[in-house]
Structures are given as structure tokens and as C-alpha cells.
Amino acid sequence: MATNYNDYFKKNNDNDNNSNNTGGGFTPPELPNFLNKPIVWIIAILIVLAIFAKPFVVINQGEVGILSTTGKFDPEPLNAGMHFYIPIFQKVYVVDTKIHIINYKRIAEAGSMNDTRGGIKLYPSINVLDSRGLPVTIELTFGYRLNPKTAAQTIATYGFNWEDKIINPLVRDVVRNIVGRFPAEDLPIKRNQIATLINSKMQEKLDKLQSNPVILESVQLRQIILPNKIKDQILSVQVAKQQAQRVQYEVLKAKQEAQKRAALAQGMAEAKKIQAQGTAQAITIQANAQAKANKLISESLTPKLLQLKQIEVQGKFNEALKVNKNAQIFLTPGGVVPNLWINAKDKQKASVSK
Incomplete structure (x- = not known):
């Protein structure tokens, strides 16, 4: 049997009026007219159910939602955001997709x-x-x-x-x-x-x-x-390799030292050789120059020039005779200079002039 809410509130109002007329009790305020409509109460009940049933879910970044409708999974995932579903018939499973x-x-x-x-x-x-x-x-x-x-x-x-x-x-x-x-x-x-x-x-x-x-x-x-046995084996192999490398290093070092000494010796020999060659070349150059000079001098010694030189030397002897009148003078054949003179007073003392 349907309840007539208008009759219910009218009856309550009549009871309240009677109470007021008798002078006792508190008179409640009248409800607004829109609350007298059944649809309003139905909507209110649905809102309360929605709040408690929570027919939505929020998916965070790094997650996806799997919508299940009466036990069957929807193949399309629910990405980050708010998604609504129907309680009782549907459910959303949130799974982690982070690393x-x-x-x-x-x-x-x-x-x-x-x-x-x-x-x-x-x-x-x-x-x-x-x-x-x-x-x-x-x-x-x-x-x-x-x-x-x-x-x-x-x-x-x-x-x-x-x-x-x-x-x-x-x-x-x-x-x-x-x-x-x-x-x-x-x-x-x-x-x-x-x-x-x-x-x-x-x-x-x-x-x-x-x-x-x-x-x-x-x-x-x-x-x-x-295993420990393998560790010991690997360690012994590594030690042997290190020793072999050390010996190889020592051999290489000795070889390098020998090569270094040989290189130094060879360098010194080459230096001496170069120095000797330089000295020889210098002597050769000097001898060639002296020979050329002698040749030039010999080519320049003409009979007139020799006669002139003889006259010059004879003049020097004449000057010497003025100082030492007792000197004896010997001229080489042909009048070639130098000439020799000896002091007659001291025959134990001789002098050569060139």
C-alpha cells in the first residue's frame, strides 16, 4: 500500500495545531514544499548510496586499471585519471606498471x-x-x-x-x-x-x-x-702469470738497457769519427791552402824579386857591419838568403837570422 506523504504531514500538522490549542508542546517548523515530492527522496537516497558505494576509481601514473564486469576482464586498460564503474556488477583492479x-x-x-x-x-x-x-x-x-x-x-x-x-x-x-x-x-x-x-x-x-x-x-x-678449489687454482694461475710478466719485464728492461748502452757507445763512436773526419778535413783544407799559398809564393819569386830581396838583406848586413866591424860574413852560393855572419871576437857564440 502506497503511503500518501501529504496526508501524513497534514495529520501531523493537525496534531500540532491541537497541541497548540491546548497550550502545550513544541511546534516544529513546516518542511519546504519540494521535500513533499517522492522524487526528491529517491535522489537523496541514490546520492547517499553513491557516496558509500564509491562508484569511481582514480588511477595514478605508473599504474593501469583492469575493469572486470561480472568477472570478465575488459582487454582495454584504464589509464591514469578518474574512471566510473557500476558497483556490484563491475570492479576495477589497479596494477603497478612501474619497474x-x-x-x-x-x-x-x-x-x-x-x-x-x-x-x-x-x-x-x-x-x-x-x-x-x-x-x-x-x-x-x-x-x-x-x-x-x-x-x-x-x-x-x-x-x-x-x-x-x-x-x-x-x-x-x-x-x-x-x-x-x-x-x-x-x-x-x-x-x-x-x-x-x-x-x-x-x-x-x-x-x-x-x-x-x-x-x-x-x-x-x-x-x-x-668453489674454493677453483678459486685457489685461478689464484695460482694469476700468480704464475704475474711472475712471468715480471720476468718478461726484467728481460725487456735488461734488453732496453743493453740497447741504450750500445746506442750510447755507437753515438760516441760516431761522434769521434765525425770529429776525426772534421779534424782531417781541417788539416787537409789547411794543407791545401798552404800548398796553394806556397805555389803562389813560388810562382811569384822571379829572378828580379830574388835580387831585390838579396839587396835588402845585404843592406841589413851592411848596417850590422857598421856596428860590429870585426864580423866575418859568408854568402851562400848564388847569393841566396838567408846569409850567415859570425862575430870574430866570440866564435863560441853563433846566431842565425832569417
């Missing part, structure tokens, strides 16, 4: 393998057998993120724990296959090559998955833990 990190390490001190710290997960390090069956432990860091375009398909296929179903098994499988190709002692030397192979193989595996659920960001090979 996540998995650290594979010895985590005895780090707690549970499911320990998550701001998008960083800790997983046990990966135990591998090398090409000869020796145990090796690998620690690495794997960076990835959920593909926002196919997030709905990924959640529908793998569930919300898709990381444990996709990433962890693939990483362990790839690392074991690649590291197992090498002997343990070669792993530290070929570290960069192994990291590149792991990265390319992981990308290849992820690309083959349906809907391309994960985007690979980085693979960092952080540590290769070898």
Missing part, C-alpha cells in the same frame, strides 16, 4: 624470498653446474615491468602473482643453460659475455610468450661465486 627489481642473492640475512621493499624482491641465488659439473653460484639483478597494453590478458592468464609464474622460472632456466656452457675458471674472465648472453636469451624467451606480458629493462650479473 620492478628482483635480486637473486644469498639471502640468509635478508629474510623471506617474498620480502618486497618498494618494488624490489629478494630471491635465492641461482645454483648452477658448470660444463664439468662443478657447482657455481650466480647472483644477479633483473629489472622488468608489466606491459600496460596487455595487463588485462596477463592477469587473466597468470593471475596477480604473475611474477612468480613468469619471471623467476625463466631467469633460473636461462642462467643455468648459459652458465653451464663454460668451465668455472672461465666465468670471471667471460663475465661480460655471459651477461650479454643472459640478457639476449631472456628477451628472446619473453618475446615468445603470449600477449608479450613483460617488458625487459635490465640484467646485471653482479657476482659469480666459485
Whole structure:
């Protein structure tokens, strides 16, 4: 039976009037006329339900929303912003699409393998057998993120724990296959090559998955833990190499010193040779010059010139005779100068004049 709100308020007003007439009670104020309409109450109830039911969701940057209608996921993701949905019939799941990190390490001190710290997960390090069956432990860091375009398909296929179903098994499988190709002692030397192979193989595996659920960001090979026997072997090899390099260095140094001394000796010999050649050339040049000078002098000695020179010398003798009148003079045949004179008073003393 429908309730007549007008009759209800009219009856209440009549009761209030009767109370006033009898002189007792408080008279409430009359409600506005628009509240007497049923549609107003219906809208108010819907508003209250909307506030409590919250039929909208806000998606932040680095997230996407997955709209589920009666249990079926909409393939189109809800990007950042406000989105409305119908409560009871629809629901929005917000998933993170930012970069996540998995650290594979010895985590005895780090707690549970499911320990998550701001998008960083800790997983046990990966135990591998090398090409000869020796145990090796690998620690690495794997960076990835959920593909926002196919997030709905990924959640529908793998569930919300898709990381444990996709990433962890693939990483362990790839690392074991690649590291197992090498002997343990070669792993530290070929570290960069192994990291590149792991990265390319992981990308290849992820690309083959349906809907391309994960985007690979980085693979960092952080540590290769070898057996103690292999460590000692590598250390002994390194020591031997260092000793060989030291001996090679000493030999090279001695060889360089010998070459240096030989070069210095050769340089000194060349210098002396050049000096001797210079001296010889100087003597030759001087002799040639003297010969030329003598030749020129001999060519210039004409009979008249010799006679003139004889007259000049005879004049000097004449001057000498004026001083020493007792001197005896001997002239060489032909009147060639120089001439010799001897003091008759002191025959023990001789003098030569040129």
C-alpha cells in the first residue's frame, strides 16, 4: 500500500495545531514544499548510496586499471585519471606498471624470498653446474615491468602473482643453460659475455610468450661465486702469470738497457769519427791552402824579386857591419838568403837570422 506523504504531514500538522490549542508542546517548523515530492527522496537516497558505494576509481601514473564486469576482464586498460564503474556488477583492479627489481642473492640475512621493499624482491641465488659439473653460484639483478597494453590478458592468464609464474622460472632456466656452457675458471674472465648472453636469451624467451606480458629493462650479473678449489687454482694461475710478466719485464728492461748502452757507445763512436773526419778535413783544407799559398809564393819569386830581396838583406848586413866591424860574413852560393855572419871576437857564440 502506497503511503500518501501529504496526508501524513497534514495529520501531523493537525496534531500540532491541537497541541497548540491546548497550550502545550513544541511546534516544529513546516518542511519546504519540494521535500513533499517522492522524487526528491529517491535522489537523496541514490546520492547517499553513491557516496558509500564509491562508484569511481582514480588511477595514478605508473599504474593501469583492469575493469572486470561480472568477472570478465575488459582487454582495454584504464589509464591514469578518474574512471566510473557500476558497483556490484563491475570492479576495477589497479596494477603497478612501474619497474620492478628482483635480486637473486644469498639471502640468509635478508629474510623471506617474498620480502618486497618498494618494488624490489629478494630471491635465492641461482645454483648452477658448470660444463664439468662443478657447482657455481650466480647472483644477479633483473629489472622488468608489466606491459600496460596487455595487463588485462596477463592477469587473466597468470593471475596477480604473475611474477612468480613468469619471471623467476625463466631467469633460473636461462642462467643455468648459459652458465653451464663454460668451465668455472672461465666465468670471471667471460663475465661480460655471459651477461650479454643472459640478457639476449631472456628477451628472446619473453618475446615468445603470449600477449608479450613483460617488458625487459635490465640484467646485471653482479657476482659469480666459485668453489674454493677453483678459486685457489685461478689464484695460482694469476700468480704464475704475474711472475712471468715480471720476468718478461726484467728481460725487456735488461734488453732496453743493453740497447741504450750500445746506442750510447755507437753515438760516441760516431761522434769521434765525425770529429776525426772534421779534424782531417781541417788539416787537409789547411794543407791545401798552404800548398796553394806556397805555389803562389813560388810562382811569384822571379829572378828580379830574388835580387831585390838579396839587396835588402845585404843592406841589413851592411848596417850590422857598421856596428860590429870585426864580423866575418859568408854568402851562400848564388847569393841566396838567408846569409850567415859570425862575430870574430866570440866564435863560441853563433846566431842565425832569417
